[in-house]
Amino acid sequence: MGLKIIKLSVSSDTKIATSPTVTRFFYEVPEPLSQITALKIDATHFLDDTGRSVESLPSLNLNNSYFNVYINGVLQMDDNFAYTAGEEGIGNLLISIPEGTEIAAGTPIILEVINFNPTLKTTFET
Known part of the structure; x- marks a missing residue:
């Protein structure tokens, strides 16, 4: 009998689910800012989607998250903000206010944090 090349017969199927977790935090400017x-808005000054006070801000998943800041309903430029997550009573949003800018009293500031929790499932069939 002659030589043969023997190879495996394997197939696979991979499914990825991203499962985002979106949390929003609300703050109302108490007095005009100029x-x-x-x-600096500390975690305890924010309200959540249910209107309750917030104790901490969520961590950002490394390479699987982002945050948005809206002032008076308008998405703002990323370089004007620093986000610090933290444990209970810790965490804040730092907003850099450019020269000549004013934020009126009563203006809503919304912090939106999006974390993705990807899962990967691969099945092999021989």
């Missing part, structure tokens, strides 16, 4: 260079 002539300042930054506004």
Whole structure:
């Protein structure tokens, strides 16, 4: 009998699910802001989607998350913000206010945090 090449017969199927978790936090500016260079909003000053006070801000999943900031309903440029997550009573949003900018009293500031929790399932069949 002659030589043969023997090879495996394997097939696979992979499914990826991204499962985003979206959390929103709300803050209302208590007094007009002008002539300042930054506004720091601590976690405890935010309200959640149910109107309850927030104790901490969620961590951002490394390479699987992002956050948006809206001022008066308008999405803002990313370089004006620093986000710090934290444990209970810790965490804040730091907003850099460009010179000549004013934020009126009562203006809503919305912080939206999106974390993705991807799962991967691969099945092999021989």
